[in-house]
Amino acid sequence: MRARLLDWYHTHGRRLPWRSTRDPYAILVSEVMLQQTQVERVIPHWERWLERWPTVASLAAATPAEVIVEWQGLGYNRRAINLHRAARAVAERGWPDDLTELPGVGPYTAAAVGNFAFGRDILPVDTNVRRVQERTGEAFDGSCAQALFDLGATICLARVPRCGACPLAAGCPSRGNRYEPLRRQSRFEGSFRQRRAEALRLIAAGDVTTDTEAVESLRRDGLVTVGADGQALLPDR
Numbered sequence: 001m002r003a004r005l006l007d008w009y010h011t012h013g014r015r016l017p018w019r020s021t022r023d024p025y026a027i028l029v030s031e032v033m034l035q036q037t038q039v040e041r042v043i044p045h046w047e048r049w050l051e052r053w054p055t056v057a058s059l060a061a062a063t064p065a066e067v068i069v070e071w072q073g074l075g076y077n078r079r080a081i082n083l084h085r086a087a088r089a090v091a092e093r094g095w096p097d098d099l100t101e102l103p104g105v106g107p108y109t110a111a112a113v114g115n116f117a118f119g120r121d122i123l124p125v126d127t128n129v130r131r132v133q134e135r136t137g138e139a140f141d142g143s144c145a146q147a148l149f150d151l152g153a154t155i156c157l158a159r160v161p162r163c164g165a166c167p168l169a170a171g172c173p174s175r176g177n178r179y180e181p182l183r184r185q186s187r188f189e190g191s192f193r194q195r196r197a198e199a200l201r202l203i204a205a206g207d208v209t210t211d212t213e214a215v216e217s218l219r220r221d222g223l224v225t226v227g228a229d230g231q232a233l234l235p236d237r
Helices: 001-010 024-034 039-052 056-060 062-073 078-093 107-116 127-136 144-155 193-203 210-220
Strands: none
Touching: 001 144, 024 039, 024 078, 024 107, 039 056, 056 078, 062 078, 062 193, 107 144, 127 144, 193 210
16 A cells, blocks of 8 residues: 555645755744645745745744734734744754654644654654544555645545545545544634634734733733733734
């Protein structure tokens, strides 16, 4: 199965910009951006980010306010703060052997950066990878990571897999199966997440928001500071 998967990927793999680099900083940026955000939305943000801050040292030298403003449009803004903190940790002490020591870096992100930047034979297991593993009964190794990402995203779909186009179908025990829909993420429209996003957008633009509950939530996450006069501002250091 491994050989068939890699042959398929050689022809059909997605040409994503972060796949052409081994720079751990650029790969970390892509992995953090890709958390809960679609690939198509991430690509232009990643390219602009790397143009503005091409090295980990340049990001570390930025202010939190600059980072938050640049992140706008990607959602889940706490990721931006954690990425900035991680850059400052690396700029000060270098890349740790255990990447989970960096702020906001969990086991999956550590495995992805370890594989794609440092060449470690470890398989980062996200939703797509786990789905292919469970359906095929194969474990796969670290060299299969990108191919598994793409197979899960384009062929081995959550509800109705495209088994007729799958390179692993001949030996797959789940071939032809259909699956119940997964629980959908709660709607953004009208949610507290939307209120937080709107409050942060206003604050980033220098405007005032009256949503004190959203502001307090943003403050707890380190995304804003609140002065003695009650005015919310982006953090400056």
